Structure formats: structure tokens, C-alpha cells
Amino acid sequence: MSTARAERLVNLVLCLLSTRQYLTAERIRGIVPGYAxxxxxxxxxRMFERDKTELRELGIPLETGKNSTFDxxxxxxxxxxxxxxxxxxxxxxxxxxxxxxxxxxxxxxxxGQARGALLKLRAAGVEVDQSAPAASVQPRxxxxxxxxxxxxxxxxxxxxxxxxxxxxxxxxxxxxxxNVEPWGVVSWRGRWYVVGYDRDRTAPRCFRLSRIVGxxxxxxxxxxxxxxxxxLLEMVAxxxxxxxxPSSTATVWVADGRAAGVxxxxxxxxxxxxxxxxxxxxxxxxxxxxxxxxxLTGFGPDVLVLDPDVLAKTVHxxxxxxxxxxxQR
Amino acid sequence: xxxxxxxxxxxxxxxxxxxxxxxxxxxxxxxxxxxxAKQLRKDLELLWMCGLPGYGPGDLIDLSFDSxxxxxxxxxxxxxxxxxxxxxATALLIALRALANTPGVFDADAVHRAIAKIESAAGAAExxxxxxxxxxxxAETTARIRESVQHGLARGRALWLxxxxxxxxxxxxxxxxxxxxxxxxxxxxxxxxxxxxxxxRLFRLDRIDGVDVLDEPADxxxxxxxxxxxxxxxxxxxxxxxxxxxxxxxxxxxAEYYPMEETEELADGLLxxxxxxxxxxxxxxxxxxxxxxxxIDGPPELADRVRQRAVDALxxxxxxxxTSTG
Numbered sequence: 220m221s222t223a224r225a226e227r228l229v230n231l232v233l234c235l236l237s238t239r240q241y242l243t244a245e246r247i248r249g250i251v252p253g254y255a256x257x258x259x260x261x262x263x264x265r266m267f268e269r270d271k272t273e274l275r276e277l278g279i280p281l282e283t284g285k286n287s288t289f290d291x292x293x294x295x296x297x298x299x300x301x302x303x304x305x306x307x308x309x310x311x312x313x314x315x316x317x318x319x320x321x322x323x324x325x326x327x328x329x330x331g332q333a334r335g336a337l338l339k340l341r342a343a344g345v346e347v348d349q350s351a352p353a354a355s356v357q358p359r360x361x362x363x364x365x366x367x368x369x370x371x372x373x374x375x376x377x378x379x380x381x382x383x384x385x386x387x388x389x390x391x392x393x394x395x396x397x398n399v400e401p402w403g404v405v406s407w408r409g410r411w412y413v414v415g416y417d418r419d420r421t422a423p424r425c426f427r428l429s430r431i432v433g434x435x436x437x438x439x440x441x442x443x444x445x446x447x448x449x450x451l452l453e454m455v456a457x458x459x460x461x462x463x464x465p466s467s468t469a470t471v472w473v474a475d476g477r478a479a480g481v482x483x484x485x486x487x488x489x490x491x492x493x494x495x496x497x498x499x500x501x502x503x504x505x506x507x508x509x510x511x512x513x514x515l516t517g518f519g520p521d522v523l524v525l526d527p528d529v530l531a532k533t534v535h536x537x538x539x540x541x542x543x544x545x546x547q548r
Numbered sequence: 549x550x551x552x553x554x555x556x557x558x559x560x561x562x563x564x565x566x567x568x569x570x571x572x573x574x575x576x577x578x579x580x581x582x583x584x585a586k587q588l589r590k591d592l593e594l595l596w597m598c599g600l601p602g603y604g605p606g607d608l609i610d611l612s613f614d615s616x617x618x619x620x621x622x623x624x625x626x627x628x629x630x631x632x633x634x635x636x637a638t639a640l641l642i643a644l645r646a647l648a649n650t651p652g653v654f655d656a657d658a659v660h661r662a663i664a665k666i667e668s669a670a671g672a673a674e675x676x677x678x679x680x681x682x683x684x685x686x687a688e689t690t691a692r693i694r695e696s697v698q699h700g701l702a703r704g705r706a707l708w709l710x711x712x713x714x715x716x717x718x719x720x721x722x723x724x725x726x727x728x729x730x731x732x733x734x735x736x737x738x739x740x741x742x743x744x745x746x747x748x749r750l751f752r753l754d755r756i757d758g759v760d761v762l763d764e765p766a767d768x769x770x771x772x773x774x775x776x777x778x779x780x781x782x783x784x785x786x787x788x789x790x791x792x793x794x795x796x797x798x799x800x801x802x803a804e805y806y807p808m809e810e811t812e813e814l815a816d817g818l819l820x821x822x823x824x825x826x827x828x829x830x831x832x833x834x835x836x837x838x839x840x841x842x843x844i845d846g847p848p849e850l851a852d853r854v855r856q857r858a859v860d861a862l863x864x865x866x867x868x869x870x871t872s873t874g
Binding site (some may be wrong): 302303310316479536538 | 555556557558559560561562564565568580581582590594595597598599600601603624625626627628629630631632633634635636637638639640642643644646647654655658659661662665666668669670677678679680712714717718719730731732735757804832833834835836837838839840854855857858859860861862863864865867868
């Protein structure tokens, strides 16, 4: 930004903050230094339009209105109560939390926004010591590209359209265009979800942001309202009243000196030799047969399943396919 | 907003900032605003030319300089900073909520108080539409490990660890000089100088099976630099080996979970990927575990190795049937 333009804009803000009257563009042209340089009416209005856009983009609440019903055209002013940041009185530990939070973002866009907030808090008199050593734990906040447009749509009551890939499916089979009226964006266990009303399914739905393919386009105004009392986090996390899958015990054999990952996850109960190879019998707690089978199969001859039968069979089938002996589908 | 356009927000924040800190050294103010002292002086010179209509000596912003410090003597009505924009409030509050929801990082009570005060000050800009839930699920045993690790970090002590290295499927004992704890994508890690490996290593807390805080001080060498985790924890080097795979739908989670170099949708519904790995035994376990859901296109030696492990497993398992039934 040129020095002349920066100076003109600061003067414009000071002028509009100091007036209770709405000032028309013509009055402003006569008062605020810099506008007199405009060569023509057209040049002035172009300049003034650009300046108004700049102020609004910074979040400056530019009001328009007439001082009396006899005025022909709208004027401008800035209401001080809408412009000024309210009182913020942070204790030292609260300030330290803010200083740390600003450093958590992994996104340049959000880091920039958070720093902008910090700058204003400092200007409000908050003392933030950024030279303080970094906290011993450093979580990071990451967002997918879809985050910003979805949040904006949720905040502005707009509907969105995006391509969504179902878990465990290919683009050809599982990618569908979705039309959603987002209610909010939710973080759960390190992942982001959007929750809203699915226009095609005519029901509330959750979508994982990492499965949104390509651009999110903002569509039309939302037709439905977010129902009162809906808990977005619960919609993502589940209500918690479903019983967790009960856990079972698997019995496996582990060759000596192998499969440390299996040993540390279970309990060695006895010694056993298999085909001349010494090893241990280990008990493992598990909930999901498929998940455990995939993990145990990976250890090949170092881990053999004795019980339960369903686990042994699943591992056996996977081994057959991997050995090139089974049903390749 | 482009970098050059950060000047106007800075100019608007400068006067209230200086008002709150009479006689502040210019260098200190420049540091707070993230600009050079030279740039800050230019900003102050510009503000000196601005003021209220009339623009006479009594209408302009007035600053008094005393050697290297500055004081605002007339503010022309710019006493408070501009309120936070929706974007600024959102960015700060999401990060604060993430902080509050990560166990063991920071006094959660202080974070919640900060959130309440900033929400109240942000007023109309209070962000709607974002809910930040729990960041990581921490098992009880991991919480105990974390507390010991934090204890060591806070007192600057070396740590003895019993650690499970998933890539090599080994448990080893080592002495480390802790550097920091960090959370990446919902997983907590200890970053430390490992004296055994003579390098900086990341230790996943849920893979630390035992920890002792030692009496000797932590002393990472000066060249021990923190890991850049912005692209994820596993950053395969260009020299590490690569495998070409085709993933069936059941194995597509791998493309979300592990960094892939290339991905290509194939007409038959499979996903072709190229994946780097640092340890062969690890990739063999991963691929073998997927059964037929992953097709290994190359290198052929790796495909052979996976197949051979499956054959060996079937052979040994057949003995198991024999011994248990006979």
C-alpha cells in the first residue's frame, strides 16, 4: 500500500470516527486530505469505492444513512461502540495461554488471523510475552482446505455443494455430489467434520473433511434452520449410549524373540514349541476380529492364532490370498 | 490479505498500543508488531501526518520521541484498537479450545478463563459454527507415562525409556535428553535427543512401556534441532525405498493414513499408489496383513518376500493343527 493511500485511509477512519453526522462522499472529498488529488469526479468515486471496500475488508463497521429525511443521498460514519474492541483484562496465565494458542496453527491463513487478533489484544494493553519459552507440549491445529468455506457457509446460513468420497471406496464407485446446509464444523479426536442437513438424504448428516474431494462451492441460502438444542459434538461422537463392543480374549502363539508388538499388548501365559520352534502362548484382549486379524497376519510365521476359531479362520484366509493360493476375487 | 496490506491494520493498532505503553523503546514496539525498527519509524512518521479535520497543529496525532523511545501525546480519538474480525476471533478461539482439550499441555482453567474473556470482548464477532471436541484419547497408562515425561522435562533431567519401535517391531531400552512434548494429529510424542541413536527422535507416548526420570541433567547437544512436523511425523527421505501398490476399496484407508507419493484412480475401481518406507520388515508386515486387499506391483523382491512369509506362516500353522489335534 502506498504511503499516500495509507495516510488517506487513516485520516478517513479518524474523520468518520469523530463525526456523529453522516458525511456524504462529496463532503468527505472536501475534508479528507488526499481526495483533492483526484483528477475527475469519476476518478474520485473510483478511489472512494476502493477505500470503502478496504475498510470493510478490515472489519471496520462503516455505517450508511441520512441525517434527515430531506437528504437526497446516503452518507457515512463509523460508530465508535461498534469499532472499538471491548475491555480485555487478562491475567498472566490467561495471557500465556493466548500466546501459546497463536502458535498452534499449522495453516498460514489461520496463523495470520490469530496473529492479527494478538496484535489487537496488545493494542488494547494486554502484555503478551512471546519470548517466554515454548510450552513443553506443543499441539498443532490443522485444517483441511474445505474448512474455511464450510465454516463461512455455516456462519452465513448458506448451503454448500461438494464431492464426497465414502470410506473404503474408489472414486468411481463411492464419490457422490452432496448438497448440505452446514450447521457447524466440529473437531473430534484430531479430525474435522461438518455437521448439517443433507438436502438429498433429507436428514442430518456428518461428513469428514478429509474425504471431501476438490472444491466446496457455496450455493444458495439455507432453507432449514439448525434445530434448537442440537449438540454438534454428540452428532459426531455418537451419543455415548450405545454399548461398546464387548471385548474377547484371543490365544496366540508367538515365536521366541519375535513380534514384540504382540507381546507388549498381551500376557504370556505358558511356553509352547511349534514344529521345533520355541515360543510362548499369549493372551490378547480384542474387540474387532478383522482389525486384529489384519495386524496378526502381518507377523507371518512368527504369530499363530489358536483361538477363537473365527480369528484363526480370518487370518488363514488372508494368508492363503497373500500366498497366491486363495481366492483372489 | 497480502503482506503489503498488513500496514493499515498495523497503523490503526499502533496509536492505542503506544498509548498503553508511554515511553516504550521503538525496537520493542517493532518486535511486537513483527516489523523492523526502520519500518516502525516510517509508520510513526506517517501517523504524525494524520489527524482530525482541520488538520492544524492541535488536530494531528502527536508523538514525542526521546532518544529511542516514543510516547503518544495526542491520539486524535484513536484510543482503542479495532474489534476482532470474525476470522481473527475464530482463529484464536479454535486454537484456545484445542489447547483446553489436549491433556497435560496447559492449565485448562486458565485457558477457559481466557476463552470467556476473549469471547466477551469479541462481542458481535463471536464465532458460531465451530465446536472443538476432545483432541486425543489418552489411556490411563499413557497419562502416567506423560506425567513422568513432563516431570523430567520440567526439571531438565535425562530419561530412561523402554520403547516399542513399531517400524522394527522391537522393544529397546535407551537414555534420552528430552526436548519437548508435542501433539501431531491427535497423537502425543516426546521429542528427545536419543543417546543410543545419536540423533533427535520422536517417541510416541503410547509406545513408551516404561520411563524413569534420571538424576543426571538433560543435555541435548547444541545441534539437536526440533523436527519439522508440519508435513506429518513420518517424512521418508528421497533415498528410502518405494513400493508400487494397487489398493482395493477395503485397503483405501492406507492412502489416508500413510503419506503417498503418487495416487491414481484406475478404471477398475482400484487406487494405484506409490509409497515410501524406511524399514522392510515393517512394510512386509503391513502388506501381508492386508491379505488380498493390496496388490503389490513392485519391486518383485518385496512381493516375493510377502508371499514367502505367507507360505511360511501357513506351513507352520499346519503343524499347529497337527500338534493340537494329535
